[in-house]
Amino acid sequence: MAVGPDRITFWFGCNVLRHAELIRLSIMLLERAGYDVSAAGGPAYCCGTAHDHQPKAASTMSGRTVSRFNEAAASEGRGTVVTWCPSCHMHMADIMSPGSTAKFDVAHVTEMLADSADRLAPLLTVPVKRRILLHRHLGFRTHVPVNDRVRALLSRIPGLEIVEGPAQPGHMCSSLAAVPGALAVAAGETWDAAVANQCDTVCTIFHTCHRELVALEGRQNVHVRNWVHLIAEAMGIGASDEYRGWRNGGAPDVAAIEKAGERNYNTLIEPELRKPSPLPGSA
Amino acid sequence: MKLPPARCETTEAYLAEAGPHLASLCTACGACFDACPMVRYSGLAGADAKAVAMGLRQLAVGETANPDTVAWVGVCAKSGLCRSACPEQSAGLDAMLLIRIARQRAINDTRQLKPKYDQMAFPRVKTFARLQLTDEELAEWL
Numbered sequence: 001m002a003v004g005p006d007r008i009t010f011w012f013g014c015n016v017l018r019h020a021e022l023i024r025l026s027i028m029l030l031e032r033a034g035y036d037v038s039a040a041g042g043p044a045y046c047c048g049t050a051h052d053h054q055p056k057a058a059s060t061m062s063g064r065t066v067s068r069f070n071e072a073a074a075s076e077g078r079g080t081v082v083t084w085c086p087s088c089h090m091h092m093a094d095i096m097s098p099g100s101t102a103k104f105d106v107a108h109v110t111e112m113l114a115d116s117a118d119r120l121a122p123l124l125t126v127p128v129k130r131r132i133l134l135h136r137h138l139g140f141r142t143h144v145p146v147n148d149r150v151r152a153l154l155s156r157i158p159g160l161e162i163v164e165g166p167a168q169p170g171h172m173c174s175s176l177a178a179v180p181g182a183l184a185v186a187a188g189e190t191w192d193a194a195v196a197n198q199c200d201t202v203c204t205i206f207h208t209c210h211r212e213l214v215a216l217e218g219r220q221n222v223h224v225r226n227w228v229h230l231i232a233e234a235m236g237i238g239a240s241d242e243y244r245g246w247r248n249g250g251a252p253d254v255a256a257i258e259k260a261g262e263r264n265y266n267t268l269i270e271p272e273l274r275k276p277s278p279l280p281g282s283a
Numbered sequence: 284m285k286l287p288p289a290r291c292e293t294t295e296a297y298l299a300e301a302g303p304h305l306a307s308l309c310t311a312c313g314a315c316f317d318a319c320p321m322v323r324y325s326g327l328a329g330a331d332a333k334a335v336a337m338g339l340r341q342l343a344v345g346e347t348a349n350p351d352t353v354a355w356v357g358v359c360a361k362s363g364l365c366r367s368a369c370p371e372q373s374a375g376l377d378a379m380l381l382i383r384i385a386r387q388r389a390i391n392d393t394r395q396l397k398p399k400y401d402q403m404a405f406p407r408v409k410t411f412a413r414l415q416l417t418d419e420e421l422a423e424w425l
Contacts, residue, residue, distance in 0.1 A: 012424075017408045020415035023424075042412060042425035043405045048294065052387045053398030059295035090361065094380055097286035098301070099294030106284050138320065142363035142379065143284075169320035170360030178399050179324045179358045242415060252414050260413040268407045269414070 003079030006034060009072050010109070012041040013085030015174070016207040021239045025228045026084060026109055028237075032123060033116035038078060040068070049091040059099065062091070066100040073104045080105045082112055086140040086171045086206060093143055110149035110205075117156055124234040127159030132203040132230070133194040134164050135213065139171025150205050150227045157234040163197045165190050173278075174208035187213060187278040194222045201225050214244040215277035246273045302384040306343035308376040311336040315378045316355065318368035325358045327351055342385035345392040353395045356386040 010030060012023050023039065030037045045065050048058035072078040081104050083089040092106055113120065132154070136147045147167070154162055168186040169176065176182035190213070194202050201223045204210040214224045224244065225233075232239045246252065251273075257265045291297040313332025322328055327335070330351050338352025365378040372378070389396035401407075412425060 014408045017412040039424045042408065044425055050400065050404065053390050053400055055295045055387065055391060059293045062294050093286065095294050098290045099297035101289040102286045106286055138362040138364060142366050169362045175360035179360065182324050256414045260410045264410040268403055268410050
């Protein structure tokens with residue numbers, strides 16, 4: 001099948017599966033921007049970036065994923081893989097494609113949407129009366145100017161005031177979580193900047209930042225939203241952030257826990273939801 | 284973005300080839316270390332940047348490096364400032380990739396660094412997926 005410029009594979013990665021609404025809303029935004037979207041992610045589409053200790057396994061995983069995207073390009077004409085996760089994006093550009101023939105292009109979701117901002121802007125009809133602090137990182141701009149792209153998109157939202165937060169090390173908060181003390185400093189500096197700038201919302205760009213910072217939801221009357229949530233809000237689309245609720249004392253309903261497996265929930269999920277927040281001394 | 288053409292048949296082969304190549308381009312000037320915002324978390328503030336960078340070259344070819352280099356590559360968070368700070372970037376040296384390869388070699392070859400890997404990461408994300416996705420989404424996306 002001939003490759004079409006509007007036919008894409010949305011490769012959302014693994015860990016954003018904690019935030020299903022971010023996947024669904026991203027697909028919706030890409031579709032509103034005019035793309036025919038097929039979504040793919042999870043361990044079956046692993047990039048291998050987290051497997052530095054298993055080079056052969058990482059190589060097999062990344063080769064398999066490239067093959068699947070090549071197949072989507074050949075059989076469905078999906079010639080662009082659109083990423084969400086910066087780790088996946090960088091791994092594809094720097095390591096996967098030099099090690100496997102990739103018959104597709106790669107773009108980040110924020111690039112695709114920012115390029116379609118004129119098409120999306122008329123849909124942003126609901127004023128979002130928030131003053132946000134944009135939580136930024138230094139990394140990934142080696143590949144995509146993501147902070148600028150998100151700011152460009154958010155600037156189209158009526159009523160929204162944007163303050164740029166201090167750029168934190170790393171490409172997202174998960175890269176800091178593995179380094180003792182680093183995540184607490186990043187979270188603390190972000191929160192302090194939000195309060196100092198009279199912001200009512202911290203806006204995350206990536207899922208792992210969102211995962212960490214939602215534990216601070218409501219602290220000093222500052223709330224946490226992802227940029228996708230804010231665009232949806234401006235479109236009048238309600239988007240429940242279940243992870244944020246679970247991380248702040250809520251829990252999935254019984255049917256969902258049964259579907260996921262009660263034992264898995266108790267051993268794998270609940271400990272994460274109940275872990276301390278990234279800021280010492282906060283609830 | 285157009286992806287670069289494949290240079291090898293697997294990523295494992297590519298990384299094995301890229302390490303010595305990048306090491307050969309590195310002059311161990313230390314600009315990468317000086318630019319790194321994670322140095323503050325490595326306990327290496329004030330360390331000899333050139334000596335740390337020299338260790339990168341050693342690790343990238345599978346040789347044991349000094350403990351300072353190992354500590355530094357162990358806290359890499361992919362900030363990427365090393366890449367633009369490197370004076371050899373125009374010659375083809377991707378400092379961030381060199382550091383990544385050095386870290387891999389410190390884990391797998393010289394065994395100076397313990398891997399940080401959550402064995403339950405995949406089971407955990409699969410469980411999160413089953414908590415939230417519909418059967419159709421599970422079937423189509425994963």
